[in-house]
Every structure is written in structure tokens, then in C-alpha cells.
Amino acid sequence: MLLIYCPYCExxxxxxxxxxxxxxxxxxxxxxxxxxxxxxxxFLYMRSNTKGIAAERWRHIHGCGRFFNAVRDTVSDKFLxxxxxxxxxxxxxxxxxxxxx
Amino acid sequence: xxxxxxxxxxxxxAGAAPLLGxxxxxxxxxxxxTRLSLxxxxxxxxxxxxxxxxxLPTRPLTSTTADRRAALxxxxxxxxxxxxxxxxxxxxxxxxxxxxxxxxxxxxxxDRSEAIIVSGEKASWLLxxxxxxxxxxxxxxxxxxxxxxxHKTPVMVWRIGPDTFVVEAWGxxxxxxxxxxxxxxxxxxxx
Ligand SMILES: [Zn+2]
Numbered sequence: 557m558l559l560i561y562c563p564y565c566e567x568x569x570x571x572x573x574x575x576x577x578x579x580x581x582x583x584x585x586x587x588x589x590x591x592x593x594x595x596x597x598x599f600l601y602m603r604s605n606t607k608g609i610a611a612e613r614w615r616h617i618h619g620c621g622r623f624f625n626a627v628r629d630t631v632s633d634k635f636l637x638x639x640x641x642x643x644x645x646x647x648x649x650x651x652x653x654x655x656x657x
Numbered sequence: 658x659x660x661x662x663x664x665x666x667x668x669x670x671a672g673a674a675p676l677l678g679x680x681x682x683x684x685x686x687x688x689x690x691t692r693l694s695l696x697x698x699x700x701x702x703x704x705x706x707x708x709x710x711x712x713l714p715t716r717p718l719t720s721t722t723a724d725r726r727a728a729l730x731x732x733x734x735x736x737x738x739x740x741x742x743x744x745x746x747x748x749x750x751x752x753x754x755x756x757x758x759x760x761x762x763x764x765x766x767x768d769r770s771e772a773i774i775v776s777g778e779k780a781s782w783l784l785x786x787x788x789x790x791x792x793x794x795x796x797x798x799x800x801x802x803x804x805x806x807x808h809k810t811p812v813m814v815w816r817i818g819p820d821t822f823v824v825e826a827w828g829x830x831x832x833x834x835x836x837x838x839x840x841x842x843x844x845x846x847x848x
Contacts, residue, residue: 557789564733565717565803570789572806618806620717620732 561638562616563624569616577613579603580625581645606630609652611645614638627651662720662800662817663727666690666739669774677839679846682777684838687823690767691745693738694731695752697761708755709738709748720802720815729802729815737813742767770813771831775838776821779845784814784822786841794819807834 558571585591585599604610610630615623627636627646636651661667669685677684695713697705706712711723713736720729727739740748745767752763775783781792787808791797802815810833813825826834 567718569805572789618811619804621735621804622732 558633558635560614560626560635562619562622563638563640564620564622565616569619573616573618575615575617577615577623580611580613609636609648609655611648613641629655660818661821663722663739664817665725666722666727666741667772667774667817667823676773676835677842679777679779679842681779681845682775682783682842684835684842685774685776686835687772687774689742690772691738691740691742691748692765692767692770693740693749693752694764694766695736695738695761696734696763697736697756697759698734701756701759701761704755704759705752705761708752710740711738718801718803720800722800729813731802731804737766769827770825771828772823772825773831773835773838774821775824776818778820779842780820780822783838783842783845784824787837788812788814790814792816792822808837810834 559568626638670688673686711726714721714730729737810830815823
């Protein structure tokens with residue numbers, strides 16, 4: 557079982573308390589009136605489906621209920637860092653280097 | 658139960674038979690409570706705490722208690738407020754009156770959940786049959802409160818004494834929670 561750190565509860569908990577919310581840092585078109593169909597397709601459906609180091613949204617659904625972000629190696633399932641929703645995306649390449657990838 | 662946290666608030670339901678009564682661990686149904694769910698932002702917390710009668714904890718997974726009041730941290734902007742049944746109207750109106758004009762949500766969820774009191778030297782052992790949380794006193798000291806999973810159902814666990822826990826679950830899930838706990842306790846009798 558994976559252990560996941562919730563940056564709001566400030567504690568590690570079992571994976572069963574969490575729900576993965578897919579790729580992080582996907583911004584909704586800032587002016588929906590001006591967004592084209594292609595913009596909406598990009599926002600709604602297109603994901604990078606990374607093999608390797610990726611930033612994801614997670615929700616502590618059976619804990620504090622909050623969404624936060626995590627960087628995970630999708631090959632090994634190893635988590636590299638956790639940060640609150642709204643915090644900037646960390647440098648994924650630097651994290652990968654630190655992790656020896 | 659006077660040496661426990663919130664001993665004037667969390668009391669066994671006098672009309673209910675004990676669910677479990679071993680020497681090493683017992684399970685008692687708790688008497689009904691006023692339960693309020695409060696969502697509010699940092700600038701409102703002091704006012705809300707004064708109106709409620711107990712300050713709202715801001716440290717994750719902690720609780721504060723005062724005379725017949727308890728405030729439990731549920732999330733960074735969410736608290737569960739406990740008070741005696743008969744204080745519902747006064748507490749609710751008191752907080753609403755002081756928070757008028759400030760963004761917040763106060764909801765009466767008294768009847769949503771039921772509570773049991775799990776107590777005894779084997780209490781944390783028994784909870785660990787269905788909860789993946791370290792209940793050692795170092796990492797889960799008295800006063801700690803958390804939502805988590807018990808087997809397949811969401812529960813709230815609040816430690817009110819070294820060997821005493823309040824376990825809350827939604828009403829329709831409580832038979833599942835208490836039933837599984839009683840079944841798991843059979844292992845203690847067999848040993
Ligand atoms: Zn959390």
C-alpha cells in the first residue's frame with residue numbers, strides 16, 4: 557500500500573484515504589467567451605499521460621477533504637513531493653535528478 | 658468518565674445496552690449531541706470561537722474543549738462543533754448572529770451521525786483491526802481527531818483519553834462499524 561502525505565493534515569496516511577484527480581496545473585480558459593472549440597478540447601480532454609515524473613492532483617477525500625498536488629514517478633509509483641493547491645509547480649527535472657532518474 | 662476530555666459532553670446513552678463489555682475493551686453507544694458543521698475563513702475564526710464558547714483549533718487534527726463545548730478540526734477551513742442537545746438553538750443562533758455578513762456556512766448535522774465510545778487497554782488494538790492509523794500516544798495524543806476509513810466506511814475518530822476513543826459514523830453505517838468491532842473483539846476472548 558502507498559503512503560501519501562497530506563500537506564493540510566501534515567501527516568502520512570494510507571492510500572485508501574485518497575483519490576487521484578488526474579494531471580495537475582490544467583488551467584481553465586481564462587476568458588470562456590473567447591475560447592474556441594479547440595481550446596475546450598485541449599482543456600477538457602488532452603492529457604500528457606506522462607511515463608515518468610508527473611504532477612498530479614490528489615484529494616484527501618476520507619480525511620480533510622482537500623485537493624492538493626503531488627509529484628509521482630508513474631513508473632515506480634514513488635512520490636517525490638507534495639504541495640498545497642495553488643502553490644506553483646515544482647521543478648520536475650530537478651526533482652527527477654534528485655531522485656536519481 | 659470525568660478524567661476524559663469533554664467528559665461533560667460525551668456520555669454513554671443510559672438507555673442503550675453495552676455493545677461490548679470485555680475486561681480489556683468495551684463499546685458503549687454515546688448519548689445524542691448537537692453537531693454543527695462550520696466552514697469559515699481565518700478572519701472569522703476568533704469571532705466564531707467566542708460565539709460558540711470554545712476557540713477553534715487551527716493546528717491540523719487537534720481539538721479544543723471548554724465547558725460543555727468541543728471544537729474539532731476537520732480541515733483547514735472546516736470544524737465540527739459539539740454541544741449538548743438542548744443547546745442547539747442557542748449555539749446555532751449565537752454563531753449566526755456574530756458571523757452575519759462574513760462568508761461562512763453553518764449547518765446542523767446533529768442527526769447525520771451516531772457515536773460510540775470505545776474504551777479499554779485494547780481499544781486502539783480493536784480500532785486497528787479496521788483503521789490504518791498509528792494510535793500510539795506519541796503520534797496520536799489525547800485530543801487528536803481525524804476522519805479516516807474503518808474497513809469500507811468513513812468514520813471520525815477522536816481520542817478523549819489514553820484508552821478511550823469516540824468513533825462517529827453516519828447513522829446508517831453504524832451497525833456495520835459497531836458490528837465489525839464486536840466481531841473482531843471475539844479474537845480477544847479466544848486468546
Ligand atoms: Zn488531509
